Each structure stands twice: as structure tokens, then as C-alpha cells.
Amino acid sequence: MATLCLATACNSASDKPLLNDEVKYVDPFIGTGFHGHTFPGATRPFAMVQVSPDTHIMGWDASSGYHYDDNEIYGFSHTHLSGTGIGDLGDVALLPYSGTDSIKPVATFKKETEKASPGYYAVRLDNFGIDVELTSTDRVGFHKYVYTDTADRRVMLDLGHILQPNWGHKLVGNDYAVVNDSTVEGTVRTQGWAQYHDVSYRITFSEPVESEVRYIDGKTSADIPAVIHTDRDLKLHYRFAPADRPLYVKVGISMVDPEGAGKNLAEELPGWDFVATREESSEIWNKALSAIEIQADSTVMVNFYTALYHTMIAPFAYQDVDGRYRGMDKMVHQAEEGYVNYSVFSLWDTFRAFQPLMTIIEPELAADWGKVLVKGYKEGGILPKWPIGSSYTGCMVGYPAVAVLADLSCKGLADSTDLKSWAEAAAASSVYRPDLAEKFKGTRELDLITMHPYYKEKYGFVPADSVPESVSWGVEMAYEDWCVSQLAAKAGMDSLAKAYAAKGDYYKRYLDPETKMMRPVMGDGSFRTPFNPRYSAHMKSDYTEGNAFQWSFFAPHDMDNFIEAIGGRQELEARLDTLFTTSSQIDGAEASNDITGLIGQYAHGNEPSHHMAYLYNWTGSPWKGQERLDYIMREFYTNAPDGIIGNEDCGQMSAWYVMSALGLYQVAPGIPVYTIGRPIVDRAVVKAQHAPFEITVKDNSPANKYVKRVLLNGRQLDTPFITHDDIARGGTLVFEMTSERP
Template sequence: MYKSKRVKETFNVSIMLVLILVAFVMFSCKRDEHQQEVAQANLLQYVDPFIGTGFHGHTFPGPVRPHGMLQLSPDTKLNGWDASSGYHYADSTIYGFSHTHLSGTGIGDMGDVLLLPFTGETKDKPIATFNKTDEVAKVGYYAVNFNNYPVQAELATTDRVGIHRYRYSSNDEKRLLLDIGHILQRTWGHSNVYNELEIIDNKTIRGLKHSKGWANDHKVYFYAQFSSPFTLDQAVVDQEIAPEADTYNGKNVYAYLSFAELKKDETLQIKVSISPVDTKGAQLNMETELPDWDFDKVRKDSEAVWNNALQAIKVSTENAANLKVFYTALYHSMIAPMIYQDVDGRYRGMDHKIHQASSDAPNYTVYSLWDTFRALHPLMTIIDEQRSTEWVNNLLLKYQQGDFLPMWPLASNYTATMVGYPAVANIADALAKDLPGIDKALALEAALNSASYKPWLVENTTNERKKGLMPLYNKYVNENKLIPADKIIKSVSFGLEMAYYDWCIAEIARQNNNDSLVSVFKERAKNYIHYFDKETGFMRGKNEDGSWVSPFNPKYSSHERAAYVEGNAWQWTWFVPHDVKGLIDLYGSKEVFSQKLDTLFTTSSEIEGEDASSDITGLIGQYAHGNEPSHHIAYFYSQAGQPWKTQRLVDQILKEFYTPTPEGIIGNEDCGQMSAWYVLNAMGFYQVTPGNPEYTIGRPLFDKVEIPLKSGKTFTIIAENNSPDNKYVQTFYINDIKQEALVFKHDAIKAGSTLKIVMGNQPKNN
């Protein structure tokens, strides 16, 4: 009996141990699941909105929703290149919080409808001061404590509404500056056309800021509500104190409000919504998106929206710094283009008439096309195919409304900024990747219009910037002639870019089965040859009589005054992404071509010229990663049979020019282009030629990358033997099939393939 009891007890203990073990395993699994959920839920911890706000990154730290119409951020700098976003990390003053900003551009605009809380009396406009230790920027949230006023300010946003929460921690009079006339880049010609401020009641104000700057005719209607009643202390119209009234209008209007009922440490909340159409639209935007006063809910909703957006790419690595740079870059790539319509679908078109958008064809603005066709839009064709289709269709709609494809559309305005007709690159790439729902015939019509020379289309317009969409450059290109440097500036940059754009048009014509146009534009795509000087090995300016421009110095730059845009001959010689073989042939052999590339990356980084372009930054030799014309060049080594040099350079660029600091973007962010370059290359590949749906393997930073596709499939990249030292590709597989070349097609992404890249510490000629 004793023995059986021991057996029974032993059996019971064993059962208990098994149950405990099962419970432990189940707990561990649940814990692992929880950790995975936490990891996913905490992607926002890897986003630092301050990255890019230092040096010349020109980003802003304030809250914004993905592609949101409203960007609420502090304005710390009003004029100059580093005021392009209204903010620079080195500053310690805040002029106020305005509701529209550009992310990383080289030209400034916006900064509409500014608010600044302050206390006490003032003879001049108040300016707040602050310490960096008292400033916080997170996804969907910004906060700061002022030094010179006992005020804490917090900001959050929906797509079209900004919500402010101010805490006045003293018994001093609690006041607010509401500045409709506030301008960024006044010294660059940004000015007010008309301001209007209308007091509806003691908790509601509405109005209009109509300005003229980079956007020639820009209207921002606003609607503001206050959680506590205000008293209008003073309105100033065109520098004069205005008599008491319900409505104030002029070219420069601002007002001081006070809040007598607000007690010490109570919070004042303010909601401000904007509209490109009218004040009714602004009011409807607020009533629809933010009918209540729940600041914390707005912040949490923004976090949820952003967390969902960032799930577009999931990376695995033990390097926390790389995670921070990567997800901040992905965040920056999802700010522009920006939605540009009211919640009811009304928007202001390129003809400045009011139109109605359909649910499947929303209207957008802020297309930095010359920058973003290179990496941002190719990235989005992978992670957001629907929006990519919307953008192409929206560009075509702008053509229908305004007679031209835009170069850099801003707030329903043509700006004619940068070079050539880059919209055709976006269109060609979307069609090459078989994005659905694009009118191919309309795409070809719009592209041909951009590439034609029909000066009569713009001779009656009073908008000089719209005239820039039909430039004299087109005349020479239409005749298959070089653009003469002694007749027109920027000749080489325009000549090279337009050769590529004409190749894109040939691809659009191919999609339309128009063989005759394919032939015409393939021939025009060879026009880059006009600028190649075999003696020096550079693309050079040539005069109308066929002579080379002399003297010639490939390191010389003169911003906006020379044959090269934002660069020099060293940087521009390589812009032939559509015909690398043809470029190699101009040098005579791959060996000579590679030697020239070697010299690009090893020669002195000195840029010569008294007016050298400030855009030339991020130098390795004369390679300038801080500006877009260089972004594809490292991959030319792969095309010349030396892929290890591509891998080594990409590794260097990823590590040296992108860091988790305010100075962590080496040049203008340019509406997501700099960041998208990092995202693509950190995953391990890059598209050298938008319009050709082929990617080249580079140097993956992460052990594993997963991109969940809308089809339910997952595109996966696995880097074996990956480490900081193992930066060279040894072998490359697609779905376990070894590949002979380090390239793959977009179809492999759509199919949900698995790429396996085996890494090592020694170069290998793949």
C-alpha cells in the first residue's frame, strides 16, 4: 500500500510538473506573442521627428498625419535657406505655431495662421524663448515650455485640424497672438495679398490668408474655436491699430486676445482647421474630424494611424540606431505629397476653380517631382500601390485642368521649379509596373504636351511661372539639337535630364503600342551624347557653333548661373540612367569607365566658385549625396562589372550620411527623397532607372525585411551572415534559386518572393 501510494504521489507530482511545464510554455508563447505585439505597437519609439531639423535637412518637428493637409509646427526661423520649413534645431526662439509647412525643401513657403500664447503686456510682437531640454517632439505630438513666459504649449493634429493645448502657470494676464499676416521667407518675396479676420463670437474666429510666394496665388481659409471665451484686446491692420469691429481686413492682419476667465494652471485649448476652398469648408473639416475637445484622443489616434502606416515595412536587427534612422526615414517619406481637399471632396484645381473629387481620385499637392521620381515614388509603388496610382492620376488631372503636367505643383500653383518634365518619370514607372487604373492614352497625351515646343500655349498667361513649363530648352530638344550654353543657362543639366525624360516618353508610347512615337523618343533619348567631351571625359557646355565652353573646370559651380543645376561637371556627367551601356561606350570600355568613376569618389572634395551651390553636400570625392543628381551613381559600378564597389560605397553612405541626430540628413530632405533613398538601400536594393522595373542588389543593413502586400502575400528579404564587416554580397537567391546577376524585377515583389542575400567580408565579382 505504501509503495502504491508513493507511485501515485510520484505520478501526481509528474502530472503537476507536466502541467507546470505546459503552463510555462504557454506563458512563454503568450509572452513572446506579447513581445512581438509590443514591438509592433512600439514602432513609434524608433521615430525621431528632430532628425533632419539640423544642418540643412530642412524638416520640421511638429505633428502631421500621413500625407495630411495640415502640418502644425513651431516657427523658429523666418528667412533664409535654413528657414525653408520654418524651423532649425539650432534656434532658441519661437515666433509661434503655424499650420502649414514644407518638409525638407530648398525653397520656403507656407507658415499659415500663426498662434503664440504669452502673458503680460507687450509693445511689440511677442517672441518666446526656450531651452532644448524643454522641447519634446514625438510622432503626432509636440510640446515646449517657454523660458520668458510661464507657458507650456502642446500640439496635435488630424488631417485638416490642429489642436493646441496651452497651460499658463501664473496669475499674469493670459494672452494670445493670432497672426494671419505671418510670413515665412519675406525676404525671398513671399508676401500677403489679402488677410481677413472675422470674429463670429467670443469663442470663434474665421478668416483667410491669401499670399503670393513660391505659390503665386495661395489661399488658406481657416476656422478657429477656443475652449474659453476671449476678449479682443487689439487688432492691427497694416501696422495700424484698427478701431473695434467684427471683421478686419488688409494685407497684414494680426490680433491680441486675452482670456480673463482662465485660471492659473487651467488649460486653454484651441482648434484650427484649414481649407483651400472657403471658410465653410474649414468649418466642416473641423466639425467632421474634430467635433470635441479631446486632445489626448487626437494624439493617440495619430499614433495609431502612424503605427499602422509604418507597418508597411518590418525589419529585424539588433542595431537600435539603424532602427531609429530607418523608421524616421520611413516616417519622412510619408509626409508628402499632401492631401489637398476638404472632407466633402471640394478642392481648388490648377485652373483655380473649385472642383469635386471622387472617392477614388483624391486631390494632392506638394509633388517635389524632380527629387522624388528617383526613390520616393519607386518606394511607394512597392508599399502603397493604391496611393501611387492616385498620384499618377492626379498629375494627369492637373494636366487636364491647367493644360500642363506640373514640375513642382504647390497649393494649386505651377511653380516651374527645377529641370525638364519629371512627371513623365512617375507616369512611366507606374505603367511599367502595371499599376491598375491609369489611362494610358491620356498619359501619352500629357507627356507629349510636356515634351513639345508650343510657345503659343503660354503666350497669353500672366503667370511667369506657368510660362516656365514651355521653355526654350524644348525647342532645341524637339529639333534633336544640343542646348547651346552661350544662349541659355543650365544647358547641360536640362539636356541630360530631358534625354532621360524622352526615354520615359518612349516607354509610355510603348505601353500604348505606338511604335512610331517609340522610335522618335528613343532617338531623342540619345541627345545626352551632344554634351560628352571625349577629351576630358565630362559632360560639358557647348556653344551654338559647336565649340566647347572654355575655360573648363569640372569642380566649378555657380548656383543658377552655369551649365549645371545645383552641381558641377563631376556630379552631372553620370546622369544617363536610361542608357548606362551607351555611356560606358562613350568612354570606350568598362575599364576606362570604372577608372573615371574611381576618380569621382577619390578626387579632392573642394568645390570651386564664389557662388557655388549650397546644395552640394555629403561629399565623397566629388560625389554629392546631399543632392539628387548623384543618387544613382554608386550603382554604376554594378553595371560595369564591379558590384563590390557599389556595395562598399552604399555601406559608407548609409552609415556616414544618415545618423540618429538632428544633423542626420546630409542635405535637403526634399519631401521624402533623401529618406526614401535610405529606406530602399537599407533594405538592400535600388532602382537605378525609374521606368525600367528592375532593381539592383546593393548592401542590406537588416537581417530580415518583410513587406506585407495588399494581395495577402509577403515580399521578404533575408541577409545571411550579415554584420557590419560583412558588407559584400557573395551569392543571391530568389525563392532558393541562385541568380547569375544581382538584379530582379518588380514582378518578383508582386509575387511575394523571398530574396536571400548571402553576405561576406571579402569582395566578390558576382
Template sequence: MRKILLPILFFSSLSVFAQENVLQYVKPITGTQKMGHTYPGATVPFGMVQLSPDTDTIPYEMNGKYNPDVYKYCAGYQYEDKTIVGFSHTHFSGTGHSDLGDFLIMPTVGNLQLNPGAADHPESGYRSRFSHSTEVAEPAYYKVKLEDDNILAELTATNRVGFHQYTFPGTDQAHIILDMMSGIYNYDNKDVWTFIRVENDTLITGFRQTNGWARTRIEYFAMVFSKPFVQYGHQNYAKDVYKGFWRKFDQTKNFPEMAGKQIRAYFDFKTSPGEKIKIKFALSPVSTVGALKNLRAEIPGWDFEQVKQAGQALWAKELNKIQIASTSKEEKENFYTAMYHAFINPTTYMDVDGAYRGLDMNIHIADGYTNYTTFSLWDTYRALHPLFNVIQPKRNADMIQSMLNHYEQSAQHMLPIWAHYANENWCMIGYHSVSVIADAIMKGNAPFDVNKALDACVTTARHRTYDGLGYYMDMGYIPEDKNGSSVSKTLEYAYDDWCIAQVAKKLGRTDIYDEFIKRSTNYKNVYDDSTGFMRPRLNDGTFKASFDALQTHDQGFIEGNAWNYSLYVPQYPNEMIAMMGGKKQFTSHLDSLFTMELPDKYFAETEDITRDGIIGNYVHGNEPSHHVAYLYNWTGNPWKTQERVRMILKKMYHPGPDGLGGNDDCGQMSAWYIFSTLGFYPVCPGADEYALGSPAIDKATMQLENGKTFVVDVKNQGDKNVYVQKVLLNGSPLNRLYITHEDIMNGGTLTFYMSAKPKK
């Protein structure tokens, strides 16, 4: 059965490709320049392997201090670079923090060099120059010419296996280097332990354990060559490694066990001109035995093209869940590239038999569902997971089950905050697993124990020792002199608490509803009526004296300022507007946000705020503002929402290396684009409503998992016709500025009539 799996995938995909070859519109190179932090390599939807080139390896620290250049390499690749160091098997997509980059492989010829060398002198090491003119990046496929050694590198992947194909020149000095030191977070590798075992002349196994951003991350591998190597060896760059009884062996050459913190291994071959050496490289979170099972199950043979086509068939199936019509090729490229990026994370985290490593470092079995990891929840709760509830509901339910597993395995008894590879990184603020869980329950996508899920949410939200929660629970806000980013935390906790209250109400648990609906109004406690902004308060109850509404640091905010965060009350938009002076004054505030010009000094305070990611003082490159353009709907000015949304779509996205106006953040930026292009957006996940905007395509057909179809049909759409004149739902006038989740799930047609003139 396993041997015929790939042919079945390939031939069954023919009907998918017949719909339209949407793969031609996907540009994985988009976002690889500047701050997008995406990678161009090979992966399949939600795949455990992300096999991609790394263009440099930057130490996290220089002279004992944080090295700001490391921020550029969160995905291992920067479009401006001229050399490739190698191809590693794990990568984040679009994050603002670095990690992974496991098991870097590099093919070379000539004299063996085990140091990567310098970017300005690649001949000093094993790295190679490359040109974008020979680079091809497609879904599930990557190709590039390594110019220094005249090697053609090709990559593809299944869920758990990376497949390399290297075309060599004729030589007696062909090498495959396996760099176990290289990593995207901590290249000096003081906190890495690696092990390699040569099983025979084609099979290698081992593991890599790191202490980086994730402090106890371990990954196993099984590596198979398509032809036997003639000899092998390694260099251990740590000092005093060969001690005691091990000195009885020469471990540096043809010795089958290699262990240490700083190991680079090599495998030598003789090749004829144009000969291909192929490598299958399987990962496992559990064991080398698990990696071998994954390898044999997913790629039993050596047909590179077949594996590539099977991977692209998987992408075609997922991308065709939304079929769009547009006269603009660029629009199709933007849309399907956004879908591609949205379907990379979260990633599968289990072997083919369901085994995975839990947060408790024990081995567990996912029975009847897929276990996932890579949860950048501060970003993705806003639009990515709501998007999954529409077009990937089964996967989203499995993701929530994975979060609940995390809770059960957590020594702190908390849901994930920012988790990957059986580790909790405690990155960013809030407890937004709550939002993801509530959104699924309120939208009827909850094939799990909803009362146990609510209990997990409540326990997490009552964790007094977590990030200022004790102050929040006792005082109704977090004092800035006790806990930093206090305003942002207070506002985000209040929103999450509202989500808990909605679920409690639905489940009839009145005591929990009463507790958390009261907590959800704590946003009022950090609003300063004298300034018209949210403002940090101190432990004595007074507002912080020195206050700059345009600054982020030391003002109680994170990844935003008072102008942006004062608009973050998604659970109570009407009450927020009234509190800030009413619809007219609030509209003026929104207008100023988009049109004001920030002085240069406000762009120097952090590396992820640049003019590339902002419009006026609206920061699209950071997520707290992603709902803001839609707030005009609550002021009686929906035409301004329509105008702003279309402006953001044009300014922040285009199909090029620098085509993202900020980190893609595991698909959140892309999910915003998908929703907004379709003409609606989840301003408040946990509610069942989507605010209407301005669709930027002619038609979209959404194939829902329940077998129904939801169509967005746009009449007279164009770059100038951004204003909505009327909306019909299934032929009847829609006399409201939102649609419901039920409207979508029931199937039908949403028709927009557009014009160049606003309907005020």
C-alpha cells in the first residue's frame, strides 16, 4: 500500500489541475527581502519539513551582546545575498524571531573545505555564489545553480522527508557536507549536542539537540544516499573532545559514530559528468527509528520528479479551495501566494504512526487527529485561525486539540503562548489560545470536549504569576511600574476574557460568564479622558506622567503606540467609540492615524518598524492594527473602510521579493490579505460576524469542507471602483455591514456592486 501511495496521489491530482493551474501564480520568493522573513524552499501544506537554502549564518551574539543582524535571518534566507551556505530542513515562515535551520547539507567538489567561509570570499569555504537568474522557486520545488562548483541543486519534499537532487560535474572529489553546527538561532553552537551514526555506506542516522529560543529542542533524522559513498569523516571544532578511552580510535575518518557540540561531517563520492546524487532526509520528533518509518512510508523510491509532482498536487488541492477570477495577473499572484503562505503554518509535528514528543518531553500518540506545532498565536489568532475555521475547519480543530494537549502536558497548566517543537517560548503577550478556541466553539467547529477546553482557558486566565495577571485580576489593570507593556497587556487580556465569557454563556456556565464578562471591561481602566488615549497607569493609580502617544518603548505598549492601541477594543467597538468622544471625533482620530507623518526618530527605536510597513501612523507590519481600517463601519462611514482597505492592499502587498510590508508572521499578514481581498474580515474573533470591506477580485468561489459552495460575486470591480453601492446575499439586499459565519457555511452568493464614487 505504501509503495503505491505516491502514484495514487499523482494520478488523483489530475482532476485538481484541470480546474486551473493556480500553482503558476504562487511566488514563494515573495517576502524574502527586507522584513518579510519568508523562505523560498520546498515544503508541502502544513509540512514538517521546510527544505530551503540558507544564505548566511549569523551569530545571535557578538562580543556578548545581541547581534541586530540576526533579525534579518529569521528564515535563513535574504534575497540580497550573493552566496548560499547550504540547504537546511527546518524553517520558520515570516516570524520576527529566529530558530531552527537544522541539518544543513551542502554539495561541493574539489579540495574538501569544512568551514562555510566568508560571504565576500566564498572560495574560503564550502559556500557558493549563486544567481537569481538560475533560481526557480515553486510550491514543493526549489532549484538553483551553485556556481563555484558547477552543481545544480534541486529540492522537493513530502510532509516529513526532504528530497535533494544534486547534478555534479565529473570528478573524483565530490563531497556532501552535513553541517550539524549550523543553525539559524545560535551559530556559535555553545548549546548544541549532536550525534551521527553511519549505519552502512548509504544510510546515516542521528539527532540534534539545541538550547536556543526553544531551550530543549530535539530532532532526529534518517539520511539515505542514492549511491554508496567511498569514504567519510568529520571534524569536531570543540576543544578537548577526544578524551579518555575514545583516544584508542581515530574518530576523524571512517569511524561510524560521531558525537559532540561542533561537528561537520562529510561523505565523498566519485561522479561522472551530469551524474545525479540524490538524498532522502527524514525528520522525526521521537527517534531515528521514527525517522526511518517516515522515510520508508513517504518516499519508498527514488523518482524525484514523481515526488515533486505529488507535492505540487497537494498544493493544487489546497489552493483550489478558493478559486478567484480577476483580469489582473498580479492580483492572482498576490492572492495565491498569500494562500500558499497561509497554509505553511502551523506545521505537522508527529511521525506517520502518530507518535510525537510532548511538552513534558515524553512520547505521546495522536490518535485520530494530526498533532501540530509552530503556534505564533499573538499574530495568528486575528485572521489566520478564523480563516481556517472557514476553509480548513478539520485542520483547525486538530490544531486546537494540539493546544489542549500542550495544556495537559504543561507544568504551568497553561495553554500555549508561542510554542514550537515541544517547547513554550513565552513570546509576546496575552493568552490568545483562548481566542482561537473560542472562535472555533462559537462558530460550531469544535469536535472536542468544549467544557474541558473552557476549563483550560479559565485556568490559563487565572494564572496569577503569569506576566502581570495578578495585578490585572486585583486592580483591573497592570501598573507600568510593576510590569512593562502594561497597557497592551491589559487590553489584550480584556479581549481574551471576553472570549471566555462568550463560551461560558454558550455552555450555560453562568459563574464563569459573570467573572469574565466583568474582566472584559478592564480596557476602561487604562483610558485617559484628558488625552483621548490609552495610557499607562502606575501602582498608585495615577497615570504615568511622561507620556508620548507616538512612542512605543517605555510608554506601556509593544509593537504599537497609543495611537494604534487606543483602537484595540475589538470586543466592544461601540463602547470604545463612545468613550473616545463619539463617532465624529473617533472618525477624525482614524483619519489622522492614516494621514499623519511620523518624524524620523520614531523609526529608529526598533528594527521591525520601518517606513516600509506603515501608512501614516498606521502600522500594518505589526498586527495590533489589522482590524483598524474596518472600524469606520461602526462610525457610519463604511466608504472610508472600503477606501482604506483597498489602499492597504495596494501599498503593503505585491508579488516580488520585497512584496510584504512586514513579517508575514506565520501567515497572519497573508490571511489579512485573503479576507480583505474577498471583501470581509473578522474584526473580533470569538464573534460570528465578519465586517464588510471592499472586495478586490471579480469573483471568488469557496469550496467548503461541508460540501457547500460560497461565492463572492463582484460587479463593476476595478482599481478605481473601490466603493460599495449595495450588497446582496442570495439575491436579497443585505441591510447590514457584516455577514455571519452561518451565512458562509450555509453556502450561497454574496454580491457586491461597486462604483468609483463613495456612497456616504
């Protein structure tokens, strides 16, 4: 394997940096093709603003507002979701234009004029002859427009612009006012995935507006008031005086009010130095990405640092510079000192690898997120599952926030004085809540309150003839109830811990001794018949975004007993072999689109499969898992726009790659243990909590995909496991690789 050897990379001393310019390996276009649903625009780590072109506003591939195959731009908006399967945001869209009087101009562009790097995006709008550059601070988008036609410099502010209007996303309110001859402000309100979503803005141009035309629902008249309050589509067209100079635009946003947007703009971007802002973004990204420094071949370098970049986009700060934020109760709060509110937690996805990765490289931030989740419980009455803005959503399965809290607790990242309130929040979020069903009635937030926990509590299982996706809910709730037991035990709440530990065994009710699969159970206690393990029907079958093959290996908290229940280690190995080698045919006319990246029936494009290759470490043939991991990393992650095999899901797909490339994976968040895989880097230095943790991979090559032996701090591992403390306190992990199967 060819190894990049930069100016400092060949020095073997662990205190010397391997790299000093990580951003040059990041390609923000990776994941913008196929169904990765990422965006290429400018943002900073975990920042409120993501200013990016919107090329795709309808359908599934509009989830982030951008798709690589497109060649039209509807606007450059300031908020986006990274890699989700549902779209929202796309707030406050600007589009510079020339040479047309269209109410809604649309730009065309050629792919070769697009450029993107962390914190920067550029494109030429061909039909308008305008060069656009974008950068940002945490809460401010910064635009630069250079017009070929210097006598016709215009900008559209599209306040009716939304993503996925065909999926129920709609505009419900628009306030707009002129502050002075170069500044406007207002608030846009939408309903979609987020039931309540307000974004306030203050926009300042680098020169006065010469004239303005206002359109409400496509019509203009002299009767439109100076200050606008409407629930209609609102578009503003600004004309600027002829000039042979760039036009700059600064857009501060706030989730509280226009005053907050103005404060954010004044605090973060008081001047007009575009180059300095872009360079500052690059420096901030280099510092963030240097949390893990690696040596590897050029393909792995790009995949790795792009993946690490994608793990640092969500969740994003949801709080103004003055400490105000809108909570889950929809009220404005003043944050106490040291507290920062965050939103957009894709918890069902990210509890598996993203959150564990952050406990290693950003332990303080990971701990802060735990506090945010519990604060959400205190404000709204239940732990968030997939919060967006100040809104609950019921997206996905179970109550995965408890897994995040349990993992923080077991790694010593939770304040001991918080543990009782964390356990109480976890327990209260694990049962059916009729009080919240009444509170959320008539809103999309009601989706959070399903009957699955009710049946789990009443019967010990979820009857398949009562609600859909019963098996997925059943097995995940068993794991999450075990997580509640761990929190309760840490808090000294022994009776609660004992009760929830018993619920952790409920997954066994779905385990069919005949098929050795997790099989739906009917209300009368019998297994569903007939049973087709390949069958999928999106949101209508017994499994979430998958089938029985993809859901029959989920008991991460109880692997030893799970293995015994299915017949032992050899049976587990045989079942895994079948999973990876059987036909990839998926049955069902309404099969989930999320089932992608198939190897047999293993589906890497969706999260339920992500731990499965590592389960070979519980068999007598870990080398089989190493083969699978090598194939997944090389074939399902590439240096191309379609280089992510499924929805990126706010960092989970990428975090899986980062962890796996280092040769580590945590199968059960809540148990502070990582299992060994097949590392694909040659060397890495991880800036862990207390000291650097250095990974060296000897004789690494595509052919040498098998682990011969592993040494932790000079001592050979007897089993393929290390603890979180082993990493957090620093040390060395040496892999010796071979082409020979052990």
C-alpha cells in the first residue's frame, strides 16, 4: 500500500503531527450523489448555518436540497440537513441574477465550475454570468457575487422557498421589514417534519439597495405595506447601482427573533473580509479534523477525512450569541453559563457509532449533548427521539436517547449529580404517555407517542396484529430498557435497575427456535405464519426499513445469552455466513428504499446492519468479519459523489467508516468496550480524553486484510476487545496484518 509521507508524517514520535492540512483531503461532494443526501455548501463544525445551493426541492433526493446530478440552482439557503431520509429546512434563500424579469429566476450551472472545501463553496451561474462564492461563521452566511453584466446587478430573496413541499412541508408565516437602505429583517415560519419551525434573519448588503420590488403570491402592487405580515409566498427583488465590484451579502439567522439574528451578525461578522472569513473557517476545520491524524493511501485519506468532516455537521448549535434559545416547550430560554443548546439529533442512527466516536474525540461535547437531551425532557416532558428545531418528531424506533445517556454514564462522562435525573427521564420516556398524546393531539409531534411501549409494558411483547414494525420496536426497546437499568444502577436506584434489567430480556420473545430469527408474534402468542424473512414493506411490515435477516442479530447488550439461545457460537457463525452469502433478493412490492449496500442480506446502507460483521468476534472465525469489513470499506465508501451507499444520516454512515478504518467498533453503547476489526489506515494518532492514543498497522495492504495479532501497550490481546479507558488514557495499539487466514 502506497503511504502518503508529508513533511512531518515520517517522524515516528507520537508527539509530532502526522498532518497539518487535513481540509485538503475533504471532498464535500462525496455523498451528494446516489442517495447519500449530503450537501456541499459552507458550514463550520456543529454550526447553525449551512449555506448551500438548493438544486433539488421535490422528492426523496431533496432531503438536503442538493443532488449531484442536477444543473439548476433555485437559491442559496442557510439551513440544511445532512444525509437524512426526510427533508426540511432550506430557510432564507438568496439568488443573484441578471438579464431577466422573472418573478422566480432559476440559475443554470456546469459541474466543472463548482468548487467546495470545508467552509467554502463556489459556482458560476452560467445563464446569469455571475460567479458566486459562499462561506460562513457559526450563525452567519457570507455571500460574494461577481456580475459579468455590471449594469444589471440584482438579487432575489425568496421567502417562499422550502424543501420537499410535496411531502407536506409548507409555509405558514412571513414577517418582513426594511431596517435601512442596505438591511432587511424578518421571520419565516414553516411546518413540515418540524411542526414548529421559525427562522429569523437579518440581511445586510455591502451597498445600498437602489430599488426593491415585492411579490406576494406572485403579484405586486403599490398597496403592499412597508412592514409585511403574511402567510403567503413572499419574494423580494433588489436592484443595485451599476458598478464593477463584487456585491457582498451577510445573512445572520436566529431561531428566536430578528434582534437575535442582528446580534449574531454583529458579533460574529462585523466586517466584510470574505477571504479572512473563509481562511478562518479552514483553520477551524483543520483544528477539528486534527482530532484524528492518520497515514494511509490517498483513497483512504480522502474517504477518512471526508467521513470525519461529515460527523461534524450535526447536531448543530441552536442558540444565539446572547445565550437565548427556543426550547422543546416552544418558549424562549436564557441558557445558564456554560450551556449551549443543540438540535438535529438523528438518535436512532447515531447512537450506534457517531455518539461513541464523539465520546473518544469530543468527550466534553458528547457530555454536553447528554445534558441537552435531558433538558429537552425537562422542557417538553419526554426525551427527544429525533428533534428538529424546537419540535419533537416520532421518527424511527424506540427511545434511543437512553442509549446515548447510558453510554456517557458508563464512560464516566456524566456528572454523578445528574444520574438520578437522567434515570428518571429515561424511565419516563420508555412507557406510553397518554398525557403527551393529549398534549400533542393535532400536531406531527403526536407521532412520538405510539402504542408500542404500551403493548411492551402490558404483555412483554408487541403484537404484530396490533401495530406495524413490531419486531424492530420490540428488540430495540429491550436493549433500551437495559440501558435504563444501567443508568438506574449508576444512580443507586436499585429497584428501578432490577425492573428494567428484566425488560432487557424481552427480545427473547421474538426469537423463533425453529428459524433462529426474530419473528413477529401475534396477539395470541403464536408466531406470524406464513413467514418470509426476505419480505419488506416500508412502514407497513413487521420490521423497520428492513426484513427479518436484517433484524435478527440485535441483542447487543446480551450477546452471550443471545448466542446460547440460538445454539452456540458455531450456530452464530453459520447464521452470519448465511446472512452474507444468501441471495440479495428483497421481496415485496413496497420494499423499503433504505435497504441498500447489500452483501447477501446484509444491508450496509441502513443502520440495523452496522454491527453485524463485528459479531464474528463472538465466533471462532474473526477473520470472516475482517474480510467483510475490508470489502465494505473499499466498495461502499469511495472518492465519488455516489461514494456513500445509503443515507448519510447526520454522521452515522461516516462514523462507522472512521471507527472501522481505525480497527475499532462499539457493538453495545452502554458497555464501554470496543471490539477489534480490520484497520485500513497505516497509522493514526487519536487525541483522546487524557492523552494521545496511537494506532500502528504493520504490513498493511489490500492483500493483508487479516489480523495476525494485536498488542495493547506492548501486551498481546487474548481476546479481540479493548475498553474505553484503554483509549481515553492514551497508549499504543499495534496491529500485525497478514494475507493468511488465521
